[in-house]
Amino acid sequence: MLVKSVDYRGSEGQGHILQRFPEKDWEDNPFPQGIELFCQPNGWQLVPERERPSFFVSVLTDINSERHYCACFTFWEGLDNPLKAEASEVDEDEVPGLVQPAQVFAPKSLVLVSRLDHTEVFRNCLGLIYTVHVDSLSVPLETVIGNLLTCVIPVAGGSQRTITLGAGDRQVIQTPINDSLPVSGSSVAHLFRQLGIVNVLYLFCAALTEHKILFLSSSYQRLTDACRALLAIMFPLKYSFTYVPILPGKLLEVLSTPTPFIIGVNSFFRSETQELLDVIIADLDGGTVTIPECVHISLLPDPLLQQTQTALSMVLDPELEIADHAFPPSSTQPSTLKIQDKEIRAVFLWLFGQLFHGYRWCLHIIRIHPEPVIRFHKAAFLGQRALTEDDFLMKVLDGMAFAGFISERGPPYRPTDLFDDLIANQVERIRQEECSPHKVMNHIKELAEQLFKNENPYPAVAMHKVQQPAESPGHNDPKNLAIFPPLDDVTVQLFIDHAAAKLKTAPPVVKAELNGMVPSGPPLGDIVDRHGHVLANSARRLEVVRNCITYIFDNKMLEAKKLMPAVLRALKGRAARVCLTQELNQHVLQNRAVLDDQQFDYIVRMMNCTLQDCSHMDEHGIAAILLPLVTAFCRKLGAGITQFAYCCVQEHVVWTNMQFWEAMFYSDVQNHIRALYLEADGGEQSTARESGPAAGGQELLGALELASEQSRLWPTLSKEQQSERVQKEESTVFSQAIHYANRMSYLLLPLDTSKNRLLNRSGIGDVESVSNSYVTNSIAGSMAESYDTESGFEDAESSDVANSVVRFINRFVDKVCNESGVTNEHLKALHTMIPDIVQMHIETLDAVHRESKRLPPIQKPKLLRPILLAGEELVMDGMRVHLISDGREEATGALGGPPLLPAEGAIFLTTYRLIFKGTPNDPLVGEQVVTRSFPIASLTKEKRISVSLSMDQFIQEGLQLRSCTFQLLKIAFDEEVASDLAEVFRKHMHKLRYPQHVQGTFAFTVGQSGKTLVEHKTKDKNQSIKTLSKNLVKSAKRTIGRQYVTRKKYSPPTWENRSISEELDQGSLTLSSTIRSSDRQTMSNVVERACCRDYQRLGLGTLSNSLTRSKNEPFRISTVNRMYTVCRSYPGLLIVPQSIPDSTIQRISRCYRQNRFPVVCWRSSRTKAVLLRSAGLHAKGVVGFFKSPNAPSPSQADSTSLEQEKYMQAIISSMPSYCEPSGRNTLGGFTSTHMSTSGRTHTHQGFRYFKKLMKACVPSSATSEPSMTFHRCLEESEWMCLLHRVLQVSVLVVELLDTGSSVMVSLEDGWDVTTQVVSLVQLLSDPYYRTFDGFRLLVEKEWLSFGHRFSHRGAQTLASQSSGFTPVFLQFLDCVHQIHLQFPMEFEFSQYYLKFLAYHYVSNRFRTFLLDSDYERIELGEPFLRSTDKGRMWDYIDRLNKKTPIFFNYMFSPEDEEVLRPYSFISNLKVWDFYTEETLSEGPSYDWELVQRGRQERLAEEVPDKPDTTTPKSQRHIVWPCYDSRSRVVPDSITKLLQDLQSLEAELGLPPEKWKDTWDKIKANQRTESNSLLMSSNLSHQRRSQGVYLPESGVGSSINLAMDRETSTTSTPVAGRPSTSTLYSQFQSTESENRSFEGILYKKGALLKPWKPRWFVLDKTKHQLRYYETRQDKECKGVIELAEVESVIPGTPTMGAPKNIEEKAFFDLKTTKRVYNFCAQDSPNAQLWMDSIQSCLSDA
DSSP states (O other): OEEEEEEOSSSSBEEEEEEESSSSOBTTBOOOTTHHHHHSTTOBOOBSSOOOOEEEEEEEEOTTSOEEEEEEEEEEEEEEOHHHHHHHHSOGGGSTTOOOOSEEEEEEEEEEEESSOOHHHHHHHHHHHHHHHHTTOSSOHHHHHHHHHTOOOOSSSSOEEEEOOSSSOEEEEEOOSOTTSOOOTTHHHHHHHHHOHHHHHHHHHHHHTTOEEEEEESOHHHHHHHHHHHHHHTTTSOOOSEEESSOOGGGGGGGGOSSOEEEEEEGGGGGGGTTOSSEEEEETTTTEEEOOTTOOOOOOOHHHHHHHHHHHHHHHOGGGTTTTOSSOOSOOOOOOHHHHHHHHHHHHHHHHHHHHTTGGGGEEEEEOSSSOEEEEOHHHHHHHHTOTTOHHHHHHHHSHHHHHHHHHHOOSEEOOOHHHHHHHHSHHHHHHHTTOHHHHHHHHHHHHHHHHHHHOSOTTSOOEEOOOOOOOTTTTOGGGOOOOOOOOHHHHHHHHHHHHHHHHHSOOOOOOOOOEEOOOOSOGGGSOOTTOOTTTTOHHHHHHHHHHHHHHHTTOHHHHHHHHHHHHHHTTSHHHHHHHHHHHHHHHHTTOOEEOHHHHHHHHHHHHHHHHTOOTTOTTSHHHHHHHHHTTOEEEEETTEEEEGGGGSOOOGGGGOHHHHHHHHHHHHHHHHHHHHOOSOGGGOOOOOOSSSSTTHHHHHHHHHHHHHHHHHGGGSOHHHHHHHHHHHHHHHHHHHHHHHHHHHHHHSOSSTTSOHHHHOOOSSOTTTSOOTTGGGSHHHHHHHHSOTTSOTTOOOHHHHHHHHHHHHHHHHHHHHHHHTOOHHHHHHHHHHHHHHHHHHHHHHHHHHHHHHHSOOOOOOOOOOOOOOTTOOEEEEEEEEEEOOOSOOGGGTTTSSOOOOSEEEEEEEESSEEEEEEEESSGGGTTSOEEEEEEGGGEEEEEEEEEEOTTOSSEEEEEEEEETTTEEEEEEEOTTSOHHHHHHHHHHHHHHHSOSSGGGSHHHHTTSOHHHHHTOOOOOSSHHHHHHHHHHHHHHHHHHHHHHHHHHHSOOOOGGGSGGGOOOOTTOOSOOTTSOHHHHHHHHHHHTSHHHHHHHHTTSOOHHHHHHTOTTOSEEEEOTTTTSOSOTTSOSSEEEETTOOHHHHHHHGGGBGGGOOOEEEEEOTTTOOEEEEEOOBOTTHHHHHHTSTTOOOHHHHHHHHHHHHHHHHHHHHTSOOOSSTTOOOOEEEEOGGGSTTOSHHHHHHHHHHHHHHHHHHSOSSOOSOTTOOHHHHHHHHTHHHHHHHHHHHHHHHHHHHHTTOEEEEEOTTSSSHHHHHHHHHHHHHOGGGGSHHHHHHHIIIIIIITTOOHHHHTTOSGGGGGGOOOOHHHHHHHHHHHHHHHOTTSOSBOHHHHHHHHHHTTTOSSSTTOSSSHHHHHHHTTGGGTTTOTTOHHHHHHHHHHHOGGGBOTTOOOOSOSSOOOOOSGGGOOOOTTTTOOOTTTOOTTSHHHHHHHHHHHHHHHSOSSOOOSSOOOOOOOOOTTTSOHHHHSOOHHHHHHHHHHHHHHHHTOOOOOHHHHHHHHHHHHHHHHHHHHHTTTOOOSSOOOOOOOOSSOSSOSOOOOOOOOSOTTOOOOTTSOOHHHHSTTOOOSSOOOOSEEEEEEEEOSTTOOEEEEEEEEETTTTEEEEESSSSOOSOOEEEEGGGEEEEEEOOOOTTOOSSOOGGGEEEEEESSOEEEEEOSSHHHHHHHHHHHHHHHHHO
């Protein structure tokens, strides 16, 4: 007992111990140091006013983890203020206004230190001492203290003691019945009232999972009570970390400790706790719990959490349940605080009963004498409870508290308490009642009653009679309070000595023997698994497993082979795995463990499949049962050498887990210890190990019972018997350690020790889908800790294998032998033995390895050779691989159909493609061929993976290769493929994927040998062409330079006066001789490009007109960019306003990004509105751009800005107003602000969306999340949103153009989104672009000539590798696909045509889509090779289109409206089947020659040598999803009829007719039928309108379309021109007019007929001039075929011509049959008509 005072020097003093009794430490209880800090946790300070006495209990923990309760009673004593005297010496100015009191008060504490926790008794005793002093009672203080120190209180036992300190007081102390149960008073109830249910549950879970917890309160006693309460609800677990209920302010740095703690701190120090990042803070005064963001608290598993919250709510707030009752009971008050406290504790006791029931069935007893040694089998416990995934329970079982729980409660012979009774006898009741809250409450009340009785065995006894200080009027007067006197220590010591002497003479207390056997409760095996796997346990699957094993042992290998795939699938379920182990065990017991090669192979395969799904923990004990089996099954290799199954099942992570080996070892030791003590004969001493806690339940029960009995008998044995038993047990453990050293070497040493597999592997399974969080348990991880850095760990030498295995086994032996009490001599012997065991086993394995090599190899499927394109060559010959199934379920058989994957075959790397060709592993479909391939240029991602195949024991190195053609190759290299060969394969693949230069791509290297390709240097193949093109560009630069110099000195000449303006022949497209000879060759190639052809077709001008500067054309073709000096990425010929000179263009181009200034790319034939394209303006803006440091002078800048405005005005002025009032002469601009995804972000977003789209359509592995369906992944990719936005903008532009407004599209750099939009606008507005020729022209013009960066966006070369693949062109094709779906009759080409383009624009098979602009193509010399170049895709399509109608759309029949307006909402868009379809039978169908040759080969194989005429052949054919090409097996009716026709021609020996000719004949036939039908309807006009005619019986086609009827069948086409009837015979239009140009003309009738006004329509698409009565008339009166027109010439008035019209308004149209006379309204109009017709003729 201590008394303390204060040292007042300074603002904060320090406590001193004035006196302590006894002065010497008790023998068994040392005096705790630093106790003065805990008496005043906020610091020792003087106060100006006396405070009331205070009392609290601190808890100190000594070095032996013993807790000392320090009851501290503090009061204040007055003393003269020392600072008052000092202040008189100090100058008054220094402390103005500070008045020092004459007297201050210092704290003094009475402290009682005890190992017992009786708070109220301590409060009373210390209060009595203070009362004796204050009230000056007659009792000497020494007597009171002497009596207090000599009280003898028992720890427990349920007794009551009455004590008195000799001051007229009396107290009754009740001891708890069982000291293992905590005493809580009402502290738990108070904690729940302060914080609430949820908060306390958070703290409870945090304490169990070892987090840091800090309590804050302004009351010290509340801090102590809260900490005590938290420990009480953790029972039966005991908190073993730092526990300080009241932490002094001077020790606050303890809060920074890295270890968990439960600490209480006064709220005074709240600010110091704010910086703690990983501490959970519970504020008792505010009722809050603050959990930092970085702390994750694992909560109770779900049903338990809910049940616990419900039970706590019923205890704390019983009124909640009946709050809504109409007739509530009269009183439902909660229990008193003390009872409520016990009810809450009962809830937590019930909770632990739920969590830990059955734990005793997972105990391994490994030593009984001299002390029981118990180990807990965590994996088995979690496995049996189906809680392996539960984070909370996993952490609790791994925690220190649970380790203490096992060591304390594991021994089978000891005293039992309430928790043992709950686990043993009430588990069944808990399980039955858990769903009924009221029954649970009854149980909780029963438990609470027992807890209360334990704490208060005599509740009726009056407890205290203690005197308190009198509250007299002058009681607080400082003068009346004497200083607490120093006590006479001799007197106190006499009391102590007297009591000690009395104790010595007293008779010894005989304690009753309370030990007994601890019951185990119901076994875990009886507990029903809530998450039972119904499918996995199906009896049919178990039957398949049993049958397969029977077939194997009966040598019926064919039946076994058929069942094997089904067995391997069944073994995914736990029940089937257990069934397999039981069946195999039966055969071992029947001495059938020696197998032949094929049996051995099958058994090993099944074992591997079983182990493959075992986790590293082996929670279901599968690996544990297999362990003895893998050392039993074997095969003879000859020469007396036997190979055991363990050689072939080593590649599983469970063997490298130390905890697995420990559990196995302890289990076997337990069996042998049990056998040691059984008195029965040896036959009953079963040594077969158990499969975990549930198997052999009686045996396990026997082991614990036996241990309990032996522990009870131990004291009765003689010393010799005791030492003999200890020695026998130790020897048993030692012998098992030797046995396990052997077993571990079997499973850790690889068959080929040179391969060191175990050290190098990173884990098991597919890296993408299996979490390798347990890599540290692999041998490599576990060895690394004990390895030296110099040990050469990376070398795969056999000595390293031996060393690493020896170290692993040594660690194991050290751990288990130390825990099992093996003697040091035996341990040394083991360490000496282990290297010898390992070395001996290595020698045995070498012999086995040598012999196993001589075995005939397992018959592997023959490698199939792929079919190659002409010029395609193998770079690397086939490497044997396994094609693994990915996330697409169709090929695995999961959605019905055969399991085509996994398949075994070979991977081939060619100069063009990556090809897998092989056969499925499933023997039921083994005769099918599986092909998966993609162009090497389309590879977007390559990733290394590790794959474990169910049919093989090894983990193979693998690759996952993803292509932007929506293919995924997931391959695992066969074990015969050396790892260095796989690396060579990767290097070659990278070289081919990213060549140094575009000339290294397949399109250029086709036909070269593969070897030269790999060693390809960037050497120019076309040296002369390259030099020529470089010289051209250089000379152009010099020319441009000279022009700039000229401009500075002289004013520029006008356009008309330049030498280039010499007039050319109108029909000719060759350049004038005035152009320099060096430029002429370049220009002639430029003119041939697509742009020029389309400009002429659109009537935007011809090159000759541009050179002659015809004034009546608003636009002209400018050659300012002929040498690509103005803009590298634009074509050489551009459409600009007639009024703008080239010099202006060169200046304004600098305002735009990449110099891509606005140019016209299309004009509407009806409204004359134009579509312009450009890049966005520079970021600074026009003015800002010219004010940059290197800008010209302000006057020049202003002039350029002005010129730019003039340019835009010239464009607007060049648009003639539409003849109707609704026409508007405006220019609408689409800048980057109009599109939410524009700017550079559009491209990057496209790349991101595309990656997500690929993962959605071709997932790499099956998703485990049920929410992540295909449609959800598709939605998250946002691909459809992207299409929606592009289509939305395009349709908006089409609407504007159709109403007569011109539009300029100016997005980003003008070569991505701009190209998409303008291309779609033209496709929707102009039906010509929906034909084969038109679409080709559109792509060549807008995408190729206008410089979309195909090489850069497709990452075609090494330089563009980092930019990644961006599918801008694919988005455009997808948009076209969406439009095609909505308007299937408007397109001449089929959906397959679009897929073909989507595949080959990234394949690099053709040169068409290589390079980024016309400039780069000309520089490379590609156009010069155009005439002989077979690498052009369009020529290939033309050739293929002549052979087969694969690209043709039979439904092509344009309707009356030219402009298409598709719906662009996401609900109207469909996923393109290009992304999802697959044909495993032949691979992608876009290399047509390969597909045809493959089909011919298959047909040749199917035709038998001798036709079987006896049985009729079935016409049925099973079409498998993702394997067969449905369009080939089930073609549409027209294709089928054309095929049948070809077959009949072949049979009859007739020369085959082209399909197009056949199709034209059918259409002609339909025209004849249509003609006769129309004639019979008495329609007298010479040319009749076209109509759709569907006859009742056609020619077998599903769709019959009436075609244009031509009455003048005698007309012959002009020589050299294709006939329009053949060009457009497939195309029927009712009233559809493709109006390129229209207006009123007077036409002279035939012989003797007058002039009449008619509405004429010039149709460039159909190449016709049609006329009508009036504009509104829908019925065509006649058609003039432009193909028959020979010339258009000015005419003269004839008889009957309209009056008052000038002579130049007449013109004549001469055809092969007659001359038509026309008269326009005036001469300009006549000139316009003549030019338009002439333009059509030139374009034809």
